[in-house]
Amino acid sequence: MPKNRNRAFIAVAIVLVVAIFISAYALIKSSAEDETYNISVVVEDGQNDRWNAFRLGAESAATDRGVMIDFVNTSAFNSVEDEFSVIDKQILGGADAIVTNLIKSVGTTEYIKDISGKAVLAFTETGVETDIDIEGKFATISPNNYEIGRALGNEVLLRHQAGLSDLRIGIVSKRMDTYCEKDKLTGLYDILDVIKTDATWCIILDGENGNDLIRNRSADVQIFRNDLHEGNLSLIKKVYRENPVDIIIALDDESLQASAELLGEIENAYSSGLTVYDYKMDENGKLTPSYELYGEGISIRNISYLDSGRIVSMIVPNEFSMGYRAVEKAVAKLDHKLSPMTDDTVEYRVINQENMFKDDNQKYLFTTIQ
Amino acid sequence: MYQRFEGRSRQMMTDNSLQMLASTTSSIEDYLRRMRRISDAMYYDVIKDMDFESEDLSSEMSLLYEANKDNLVSFALFASNGDLISAAPIALKKDNAQIPEQGWFSTAFASLENLHFSTPHVQNLFLDETDYRYHWVISLSRAVELNYGGKPRMGVLLVDMNYQTIQQMLESVNKTNSDQYVYLITSNGQLIYHPKAEQISLGIHNENFAQAAGYDDGVYEENFEGEKRIVVVDTVSYTGWKLVSVTPIKNFYLGMQSTRYFVILVAALTALAMIFMNQMVTMKVTQPLRKLNESIKKIEAGKTDSAIYIGGTSEVEHLGKTLQRSLDEINRLMKDIVIEQEEKRKSELDALQSQINPHFLYNTLDSIVWMIEGEHYEEAVFMITQLASLFRVSLSKGRTIIPIEDELRHAENYMNIQKIRFKNAFTVDYDIAPEIKECLTVKLIVQPLLENAIYYGVKNMDEDGEITVRGYKEENDIFIEVIDNGYGIPSEKLPYILTEDKRASKNGSGVGLINVHKRIQLRFGEEYGLKIESEPDEGTKVTIHLPAIPATEENRERLEKGGAYA
Numbered sequence: 001m002p003k004n005r006n007r008a009f010i011a012v013a014i015v016l017v018v019a020i021f022i023s024a025y026a027l028i029k030s031s032a033e034d035e036t037y038n039i040s041v042v043v044e045d046g047q048n049d050r051w052n053a054f055r056l057g058a059e060s061a062a063t064d065r066g067v068m069i070d071f072v073n074t075s076a077f078n079s080v081e082d083e084f085s086v087i088d089k090q091i092l093g094g095a096d097a098i099v100t101n102l103i104k105s106v107g108t109t110e111y112i113k114d115i116s117g118k119a120v121l122a123f124t125e126t127g128v129e130t131d132i133d134i135e136g137k138f139a140t141i142s143p144n145n146y147e148i149g150r151a152l153g154n155e156v157l158l159r160h161q162a163g164l165s166d167l168r169i170g171i172v173s174k175r176m177d178t179y180c181e182k183d184k185l186t187g188l189y190d191i192l193d194v195i196k197t198d199a200t201w202c203i204i205l206d207g208e209n210g211n212d213l214i215r216n217r218s219a220d221v222q223i224f225r226n227d228l229h230e231g232n233l234s235l236i237k238k239v240y241r242e243n244p245v246d247i248i249i250a251l252d253d254e255s256l257q258a259s260a261e262l263l264g265e266i267e268n269a270y271s272s273g274l275t276v277y278d279y280k281m282d283e284n285g286k287l288t289p290s291y292e293l294y295g296e297g298i299s300i301r302n303i304s305y306l307d308s309g310r311i312v313s314m315i316v317p318n319e320f321s322m323g324y325r326a327v328e329k330a331v332a333k334l335d336h337k338l339s340p341m342t343d344d345t346v347e348y349r350v351i352n353q354e355n356m357f358k359d360d361n362q363k364y365l366f367t368t369i370q
Numbered sequence: 371m372y373q374r375f376e377g378r379s380r381q382m383m384t385d386n387s388l389q390m391l392a393s394t395t396s397s398i399e400d401y402l403r404r405m406r407r408i409s410d411a412m413y414y415d416v417i418k419d420m421d422f423e424s425e426d427l428s429s430e431m432s433l434l435y436e437a438n439k440d441n442l443v444s445f446a447l448f449a450s451n452g453d454l455i456s457a458a459p460i461a462l463k464k465d466n467a468q469i470p471e472q473g474w475f476s477t478a479f480a481s482l483e484n485l486h487f488s489t490p491h492v493q494n495l496f497l498d499e500t501d502y503r504y505h506w507v508i509s510l511s512r513a514v515e516l517n518y519g520g521k522p523r524m525g526v527l528l529v530d531m532n533y534q535t536i537q538q539m540l541e542s543v544n545k546t547n548s549d550q551y552v553y554l555i556t557s558n559g560q561l562i563y564h565p566k567a568e569q570i571s572l573g574i575h576n577e578n579f580a581q582a583a584g585y586d587d588g589v590y591e592e593n594f595e596g597e598k599r600i601v602v603v604d605t606v607s608y609t610g611w612k613l614v615s616v617t618p619i620k621n622f623y624l625g626m627q628s629t630r631y632f633v634i635l636v637a638a639l640t641a642l643a644m645i646f647m648n649q650m651v652t653m654k655v656t657q658p659l660r661k662l663n664e665s666i667k668k669i670e671a672g673k674t675d676s677a678i679y680i681g682g683t684s685e686v687e688h689l690g691k692t693l694q695r696s697l698d699e700i701n702r703l704m705k706d707i708v709i710e711q712e713e714k715r716k717s718e719l720d721a722l723q724s725q726i727n728p729h730f731l732y733n734t735l736d737s738i739v740w741m742i743e744g745e746h747y748e749e750a751v752f753m754i755t756q757l758a759s760l761f762r763v764s765l766s767k768g769r770t771i772i773p774i775e776d777e778l779r780h781a782e783n784y785m786n787i788q789k790i791r792f793k794n795a796f797t798v799d800y801d802i803a804p805e806i807k808e809c810l811t812v813k814l815i816v817q818p819l820l821e822n823a824i825y826y827g828v829k830n831m832d833e834d835g836e837i838t839v840r841g842y843k844e845e846n847d848i849f850i851e852v853i854d855n856g857y858g859i860p861s862e863k864l865p866y867i868l869t870e871d872k873r874a875s876k877n878g879s880g881v882g883l884i885n886v887h888k889r890i891q892l893r894f895g896e897e898y899g900l901k902i903e904s905e906p907d908e909g910t911k912v913t914i915h916l917p918a919i920p921a922t923e924e925n926r927e928r929l930e931k932g933g934a935y936a
Contacts, residue, residue, distance in 0.1 A: 023635040
């Protein structure tokens with residue numbers, strides 16, 4: 001009997017000690033502040049308004065998930081190594097995760113292998129060359145770039161159902177160094193090939209790759225690169241003056257903006273009575289854009305150009321969603337280190353002057369203004 | 371108590387929500403009232419008094435705009451076909467604006483006498499190619515009557531309120547660390563403001579606008595997507611907009627969670643301390659009792675010389691002392707009993723010896739008298755010599771333990787005397803192993819057996835009687851047998867010979883045997899003593915069983931004192 005009583009006392013004492021430890025731990029844990037992760041967003045020319053929606057999405061996710069976010073103030077990168085060095089500095093500065101949009105997709109394997117052990121990585125807009133990622137250490141959140149390329153081609157086709165054989169097409173791209181740009185070009189060419197149409201020229205504003213890819217698709221296309229390091233508008237203007245086209249397809253926001261600005265210059269030239277360009281008039285004798293401009297864009301300038309009619313149709317990827325999901329995935333990986341990260345695809349919309357102020361599209365386009 | 375605390379906390383938060391909501395609603399109403407007054411001022415003070423055929427509205431409109439431009443994006447007056455009549459700040463209308471198709475325009479004509487507030491939208495009226503800006507506005511539109519030289523025409527007065535003003539009002543309310551938030555919807559559930567508007571349009575976050583739109587002003591508890599929450603609704607006057615405050619129930623427990631852990635911690639600590647105190651007090655009380663119990667257990671186990679624990683509280687100490695006294699008393703009594711037993715044994719031995727002597731002495735002396743009378747002097751001398759030897763052994767300086775050799779000499783002396791007395795009517799053979807002679811025995815144990823063998827065995831036999839005395843050793847035991855070929859003992863009496871049972875008629879012989887048996891057992895233990903085997907008309911064999919104890923002085927003294935033989 002006394003033995004049993006002693007056992008009961010010991011059992012009760014053990015239960016109480018366990019209860020004390022658990023409640024003390026919970027008390028300390030509940031009073032301690034949650035661990036706050038630091039997430040750095042490294043994109044080229046980070047202050048450019050084309051990142052507004054992306055930035056708002058990333059910041060919203062950071063607020064929702066209770067993490068600190070640093071949208072790094074960067075300028076244009078001369079090379080991907082410049083971008084790597086910014087990422088390295090962020091990791092050294094204590095960043096737990098990096099959300100980045102690399103300006104080059106090839107030759108990044110070793111670097112990513114190196115930094116993926118130091119911080120969680122989320123790539124946006126474009127995939128990059130990596131080792132096989134069995135553990136899911138990083139993820140790519142991007143729109144379906146190939147489909148964007150096809151959508152651009154289809155937009156052109158939609159307005160020229162009679163055919164494009166007698167129309168000249170120019171393509172402008174910021175770079176051809178990423179899978180994103182290559183996929184868009186491939187998607188666009190796949191549509192042009194169907195209607196047996198070829199581009200007259202292709203301008204690549206920056207970077208070093210892409211010639212082979214374009215040559216593989218079209219042997220006759222003229223390729224212009226910015227060898228003299230001119231401004232985007234200056235290069236496009238020069239090429240256009242020498243080789244006027246009827247349609248320009250811009251594969252990214254910067255190219256689209258420069259192409260739209262050229263239309264502004266043409267309008268100004270017309271107003272000034274200059275004859276450096278061939279002007280197009282409508283049946284009322286009013287100046288119309290010298291070429292139809294299609295492209296992918298997100299910046300408020302491009303939205304404005306779309307509104308004013310300089311851009312016929314614009315593909316707008318959901319940059320808010322891209323920023324939001326990239327940060328969300330990075331935080332999820334930080335919270336659950338053993339759970340693999342998975343790639344994600346965000347939507348894009350085809351916006352034109354007619355539908356841009358429709359209720360759902362204006363929310364889609366103008367989120368940053370709120 | 372915890373429940374009450376939770377209830378009060380919930381009540382407090384709900385009251386705070388109601389207060390905050392009332393204050394925010396009041397601010398929004400103030401703002402909207404100002405906007406309505408601006409519209410009224412423009413319409414009733416300016417437009418109504420103006421002839422649009424000859425007068426220009428621009429200056430008045432600009433003045434009013436400048437006075438209120440912090441909260442306004444633009445003023446504009448449109449003709450019923452959508453043509454811009456006047457606007458402030460002055461701007462060019464977009465060619466593709468499609469004014470008549472815009473919601474605020476058609477709504478104004480739907481109900482002519484009212485002011486209409488639109489949902490937030492991006493202003494799509496004017497060309498602005500310089501700063502590439504788009505404004506989120508809430509349009510306040512009304513149908514107006516325009517005087518064109520006395521002819522009335524309809525138009526629409528549009529006040530585009532800066533959406534940021536309402537947004538900022540509500541954002542300041544939502545700038546708290548808790549999960550509580552406030553949103554604004556129209557009476558039919560269209561979103562005006564929500565802190566997670568973008569997430570909602572993306573489908574990342576959900577809100578049940580339709581249900582909230584159906585609520586009247588008040589406090590509601592609802593379960594939305596598995597989350598319990600308190601919803602407080604307040605309606606903005608004139609517009610019918612609903613300002614909704616949402617507080618997840620889990621918010622109530624944020625601070626209380628740590629309170630709960632604290633209460634558990636304190637309760638567990640208190641209980642543990644009480645248990646330890648209880649154990650200490652119990653130990654203090656029970657330890658002396660347990661020690662006392664342990665000492666009693668030792669005594670129970672046979673260690674009678676152990677001391678009883680005396681200590682602890684006065685009661686336990688008293689108990690211990692009493693027990694110790696009792697134990698001492700028991701020990702003393704036990705010793706007395708042992709002494710008594712010893713004395714009893716001695717007195718029994720003395721009685722036995724005194725039983726043997728008178729009989730034998732009388733008979734022997736009678737024989738000696740008879741010899742002397744018959745002038746058999748030699749035999750008489752021999753007889754007296756034997757008798758003297760017999761008595762020497764009998765006395766043995768008062769010792770009761772003697773060597774077997776002396777005992778056997780004593781038996782031989784006795785048999786020599788008896789043989790003379792009975793005129794050699796029987797023969798005696800001795801077969802004694804020499805090694806047993808140097809062992810100890812109780813004295814006078816063989817003689818009574820011989821006496822029995824003579825008187826009840828061979829005395830009255832027609833043929834010559836034979837008595838054999840045999841002694842031998844087996845392992846650590848000594849056996850001395852007295853065998854006669856006399857009449858034997860009837861089998862029905864045999865089992866009772868060595869008992870006090872009356873069925874064995876004790877006509878002298880039995881008494882001697884019992885005495886010997888008891889004396890051996892008293893001295894050496896129950897396993898020793900006599901063993902009797904007898905066949906009627908065949909004879910009797912009585913075996914003495916003794917332990918083999920070497921005849922040393924030390925052993926003898928020990929046995930004399932009643933100590934164990936081993």
